[in-house]
Amino acid sequence: MADLDDFLRTHAAGDLLSWKWQVDAAKQFRTHLARVEEAALAMGILPARYQRNRQAISVKDQLKLFRSRVAVIGCGGLGGYVIEELARLGVGTIIAIDPDVFEEHNLNRQILSTPATLGRAKAEAAAVRVAEINPAVTLVPRQEAYTPENGEELLHGSQVIVDALDSIQTRLALAKTCTDLGIPMVHGAIGGWYGQVATQFPGDDTVQKLYRRWVEGKGVEQKLGNPSFTPALVASIEVAEACKIILGEGEPLHHRKLSVNLLEVVFVAVDMEHAPSGEPGRKRD
Amino acid sequence: MRITIKLFATFRIGRFAEVTRDYPAGTRIADIIGELHIPEKEVGMIMLNNRHAEPDQELHDGDSLALFPLVGGG
Numbered sequence: 001m002a003d004l005d006d007f008l009r010t011h012a013a014g015d016l017l018s019w020k021w022q023v024d025a026a027k028q029f030r031t032h033l034a035r036v037e038e039a040a041l042a043m044g045i046l047p048a049r050y051q052r053n054r055q056a057i058s059v060k061d062q063l064k065l066f067r068s069r070v071a072v073i074g075c076g077g078l079g080g081y082v083i084e085e086l087a088r089l090g091v092g093t094i095i096a097i098d099p100d101v102f103e104e105h106n107l108n109r110q111i112l113s114t115p116a117t118l119g120r121a122k123a124e125a126a127a128v129r130v131a132e133i134n135p136a137v138t139l140v141p142r143q144e145a146y147t148p149e150n151g152e153e154l155l156h157g158s159q160v161i162v163d164a165l166d167s168i169q170t171r172l173a174l175a176k177t178c179t180d181l182g183i184p185m186v187h188g189a190i191g192g193w194y195g196q197v198a199t200q201f202p203g204d205d206t207v208q209k210l211y212r213r214w215v216e217g218k219g220v221e222q223k224l225g226n227p228s229f230t231p232a233l234v235a236s237i238e239v240a241e242a243c244k245i246i247l248g249e250g251e252p253l254h255h256r257k258l259s260v261n262l263l264e265v266v267f268v269a270v271d272m273e274h275a276p277s278g279e280p281g282r283k284r285d
Numbered sequence: 286m287r288i289t290i291k292l293f294a295t296f297r298i299g300r301f302a303e304v305t306r307d308y309p310a311g312t313r314i315a316d317i318i319g320e321l322h323i324p325e326k327e328v329g330m331i332m333l334n335n336r337h338a339e340p341d342q343e344l345h346d347g348d349s350l351a352l353f354p355l356v357g358g359g
Contacts, residue, residue, distance in 0.1 A: 078359045166359035191358045194294040214355055215326050220295045221358030231359075257330075259353060261294055264302070268293070270330065270353075275337040 004029045008040050015059065016048040022136070033136040034066075034092065041066055047136070050090055061247050062090055066136075068246045071095040071158040073146050073174060075122035077226050078188050079164030080111035081235030082242075083139070086162075087130045089243060093138045096126040097154055099145040109228040146170065151177035160242045161185045163207075164235070166221070168214050172280055175200060175207035184245050188238040192224025193263035195234035198272060199241045199252040205277055210257060212278035230262060286310060286346035288317070293353045296323060314350060315340035321352075329355035 004025060011021040017040050025036045037047055041063035046054070050062055057065070070091050072079050075098035086094050101121050106113040112125040123141035130139040146154060146165075151174070155161055161178050163185055165171050171187065178185040182202040187210070189196050200206040237258065244250040255273035260266075289305045300321060308317070314333065318325055318340060331338045332351040344350065 074359050076359055164359050166357070168355070168357040171357070189356045189358060191356045192295065194354075194356055196356050211329070211355070211357075213326075213329055213331075214357075219329065219355035219357035220327075221356065224295065226358050259293060264297075266293075270332065271335070275330075276339070 004031070004036065004039050005043060008036070008043060008045055012040075012045045013048075015045050016051060017045050018048045022047055034138060037136040038063070038066055038092075047090075049134070053090070057089075057243075057247070061249075065090045065243070065246055066092040068160075069093040069095070069158045070160045070162060070242055070246075071097065071155050072162045072164055073097050074164035074166065075112060075126045076100070076106065076164065076166060077109045077190065077231035078235045078238065079122075079162075080113070080126070081232050082162050082164055082239055083126050083130065084111055084133070085236060085239040086242065087134045087137045087139070089239065090134070091137065091242075091246070093140065094126075094130065095140045095142060095154065095158060096123045097142045097144065097146050098122040098126075099143060109226055109231050111232075146174060146177075148173045148177060152181060155181055155183060158183055160245050162238055162242055163187045163189075164238075168211050168217075168219065169281070171207060172211055172214075175205070178202070179205070186238045186241040186245070188234045189219070189221075190226055190230045190234050191219050191221030192226070193230060193261060194220060194224075195230050195260040195262075196257055197234055197237045197241065197253055197260075198257040199245070199254055201254060204255065204272075206255065206257070206272050206275075208280060209272055209275040209277060211280045212276065214280045216281070230260075233262070234260065286312075286344065286348075288312070288344050288346075289349040290317060290321075291349065291351040292321075293351065294356070295354050296321075296352055308344065312344050313340065314338060314342050314344065317344075317350065318352065323352065327354050329353050
């Protein structure tokens with residue numbers, strides 16, 4: 001579309017394209033905002049909404065993010081913030097997977113929940129929110145549970161999988177699916193003032209190692225619940241991990257688990273490379 | 286023998302963050318977990334001198350033991 005390219009070049013101020021012109025271009029060329037965004041980025045023109053991403057993220061990096069696809073498993077406490085941040089970052093396609101609807105006890109922390117969305121599907125709420133905050137991003141809502149059976153269909157083609165689940169058992173299954181599909185998985189979990197993050201690359205068995213002592217049921221979250229600040233923090237670290245994986249920059253939490261204690265403000269990174277392997281979910285003597 | 290015990294997250298509640306105590310020779314990690322009244326199924330990770338360890342491992346003078354609970358919410 002040479003005409004679109006000309007339009008964008010003409011209306012860019014320096015290397016920035018304002019939202020107004022992005023919308024005008026989509027109308028004039030009867031195309032999607034996403035198509036306009038990709039065309040602009042490919043020419044080195046940055047949609048102005050991303051100008052404060054620089055210098056952390058170059059125009060080239062922004063194009064990489066735009067062309068990437070991230071699946072978020074769970075749209076609750078962690079997932080809501082993860083989706084919000086991925087969309088503002090400019091990740092082009094987000095798959096939001098959650099079978100549940102919002103309930104009143106979600107309102108203390110789940111950013112996608114409001115009194116008006118009670119009873120509505122979490123995945124749908126994610127689509128509505130992303131359409132509001134960054135319409136150039138495609139959010140694919142999937143109102144269903146991830147299972148080992150549908151894992152390949154749901155996750156195929158994603159560059160990164162973000163774990164925002166609330167079940168250890170499902171997490172362990174997800175980690176195996178990610179390994180089978182060869183996709184990096186950013187693990188996050190929370191409970192009360194505490195949380196943890198680790199990034200598992202294909203070939204690692206970090207998540208299995210993390211939960212190798214797990215037998216059944218939930219962790220500290222069972223007793224402590226989840227206040228508002230822990231999911232926001234842990235989700236942010238997960239998004240930073242996803243961003244680094246997509247861009248191939250920095251040092252992800254590879255072979256490391258970051259353990260977060262907000263009550264006493266203790267952050268500890270624990271080596272996971274030399275952690276023993278083992279099959280979780282087995283009773284021990 | 287002197288053993289330093291470090292507790293993380295919820296394990297600190299009603300206990301301590303870090304303490305160094307005397308234990309008789311032959312004490313195992315599981316003995317300390319039991320003494321602290323921590324249900325073993327709540328223990329997510331055991332680190333002995335910054336290496337992963339098992340409950341049946343015996344402790345030695347100067348060892349530093351760290352216990353982390355399972356965290357699984359989202």
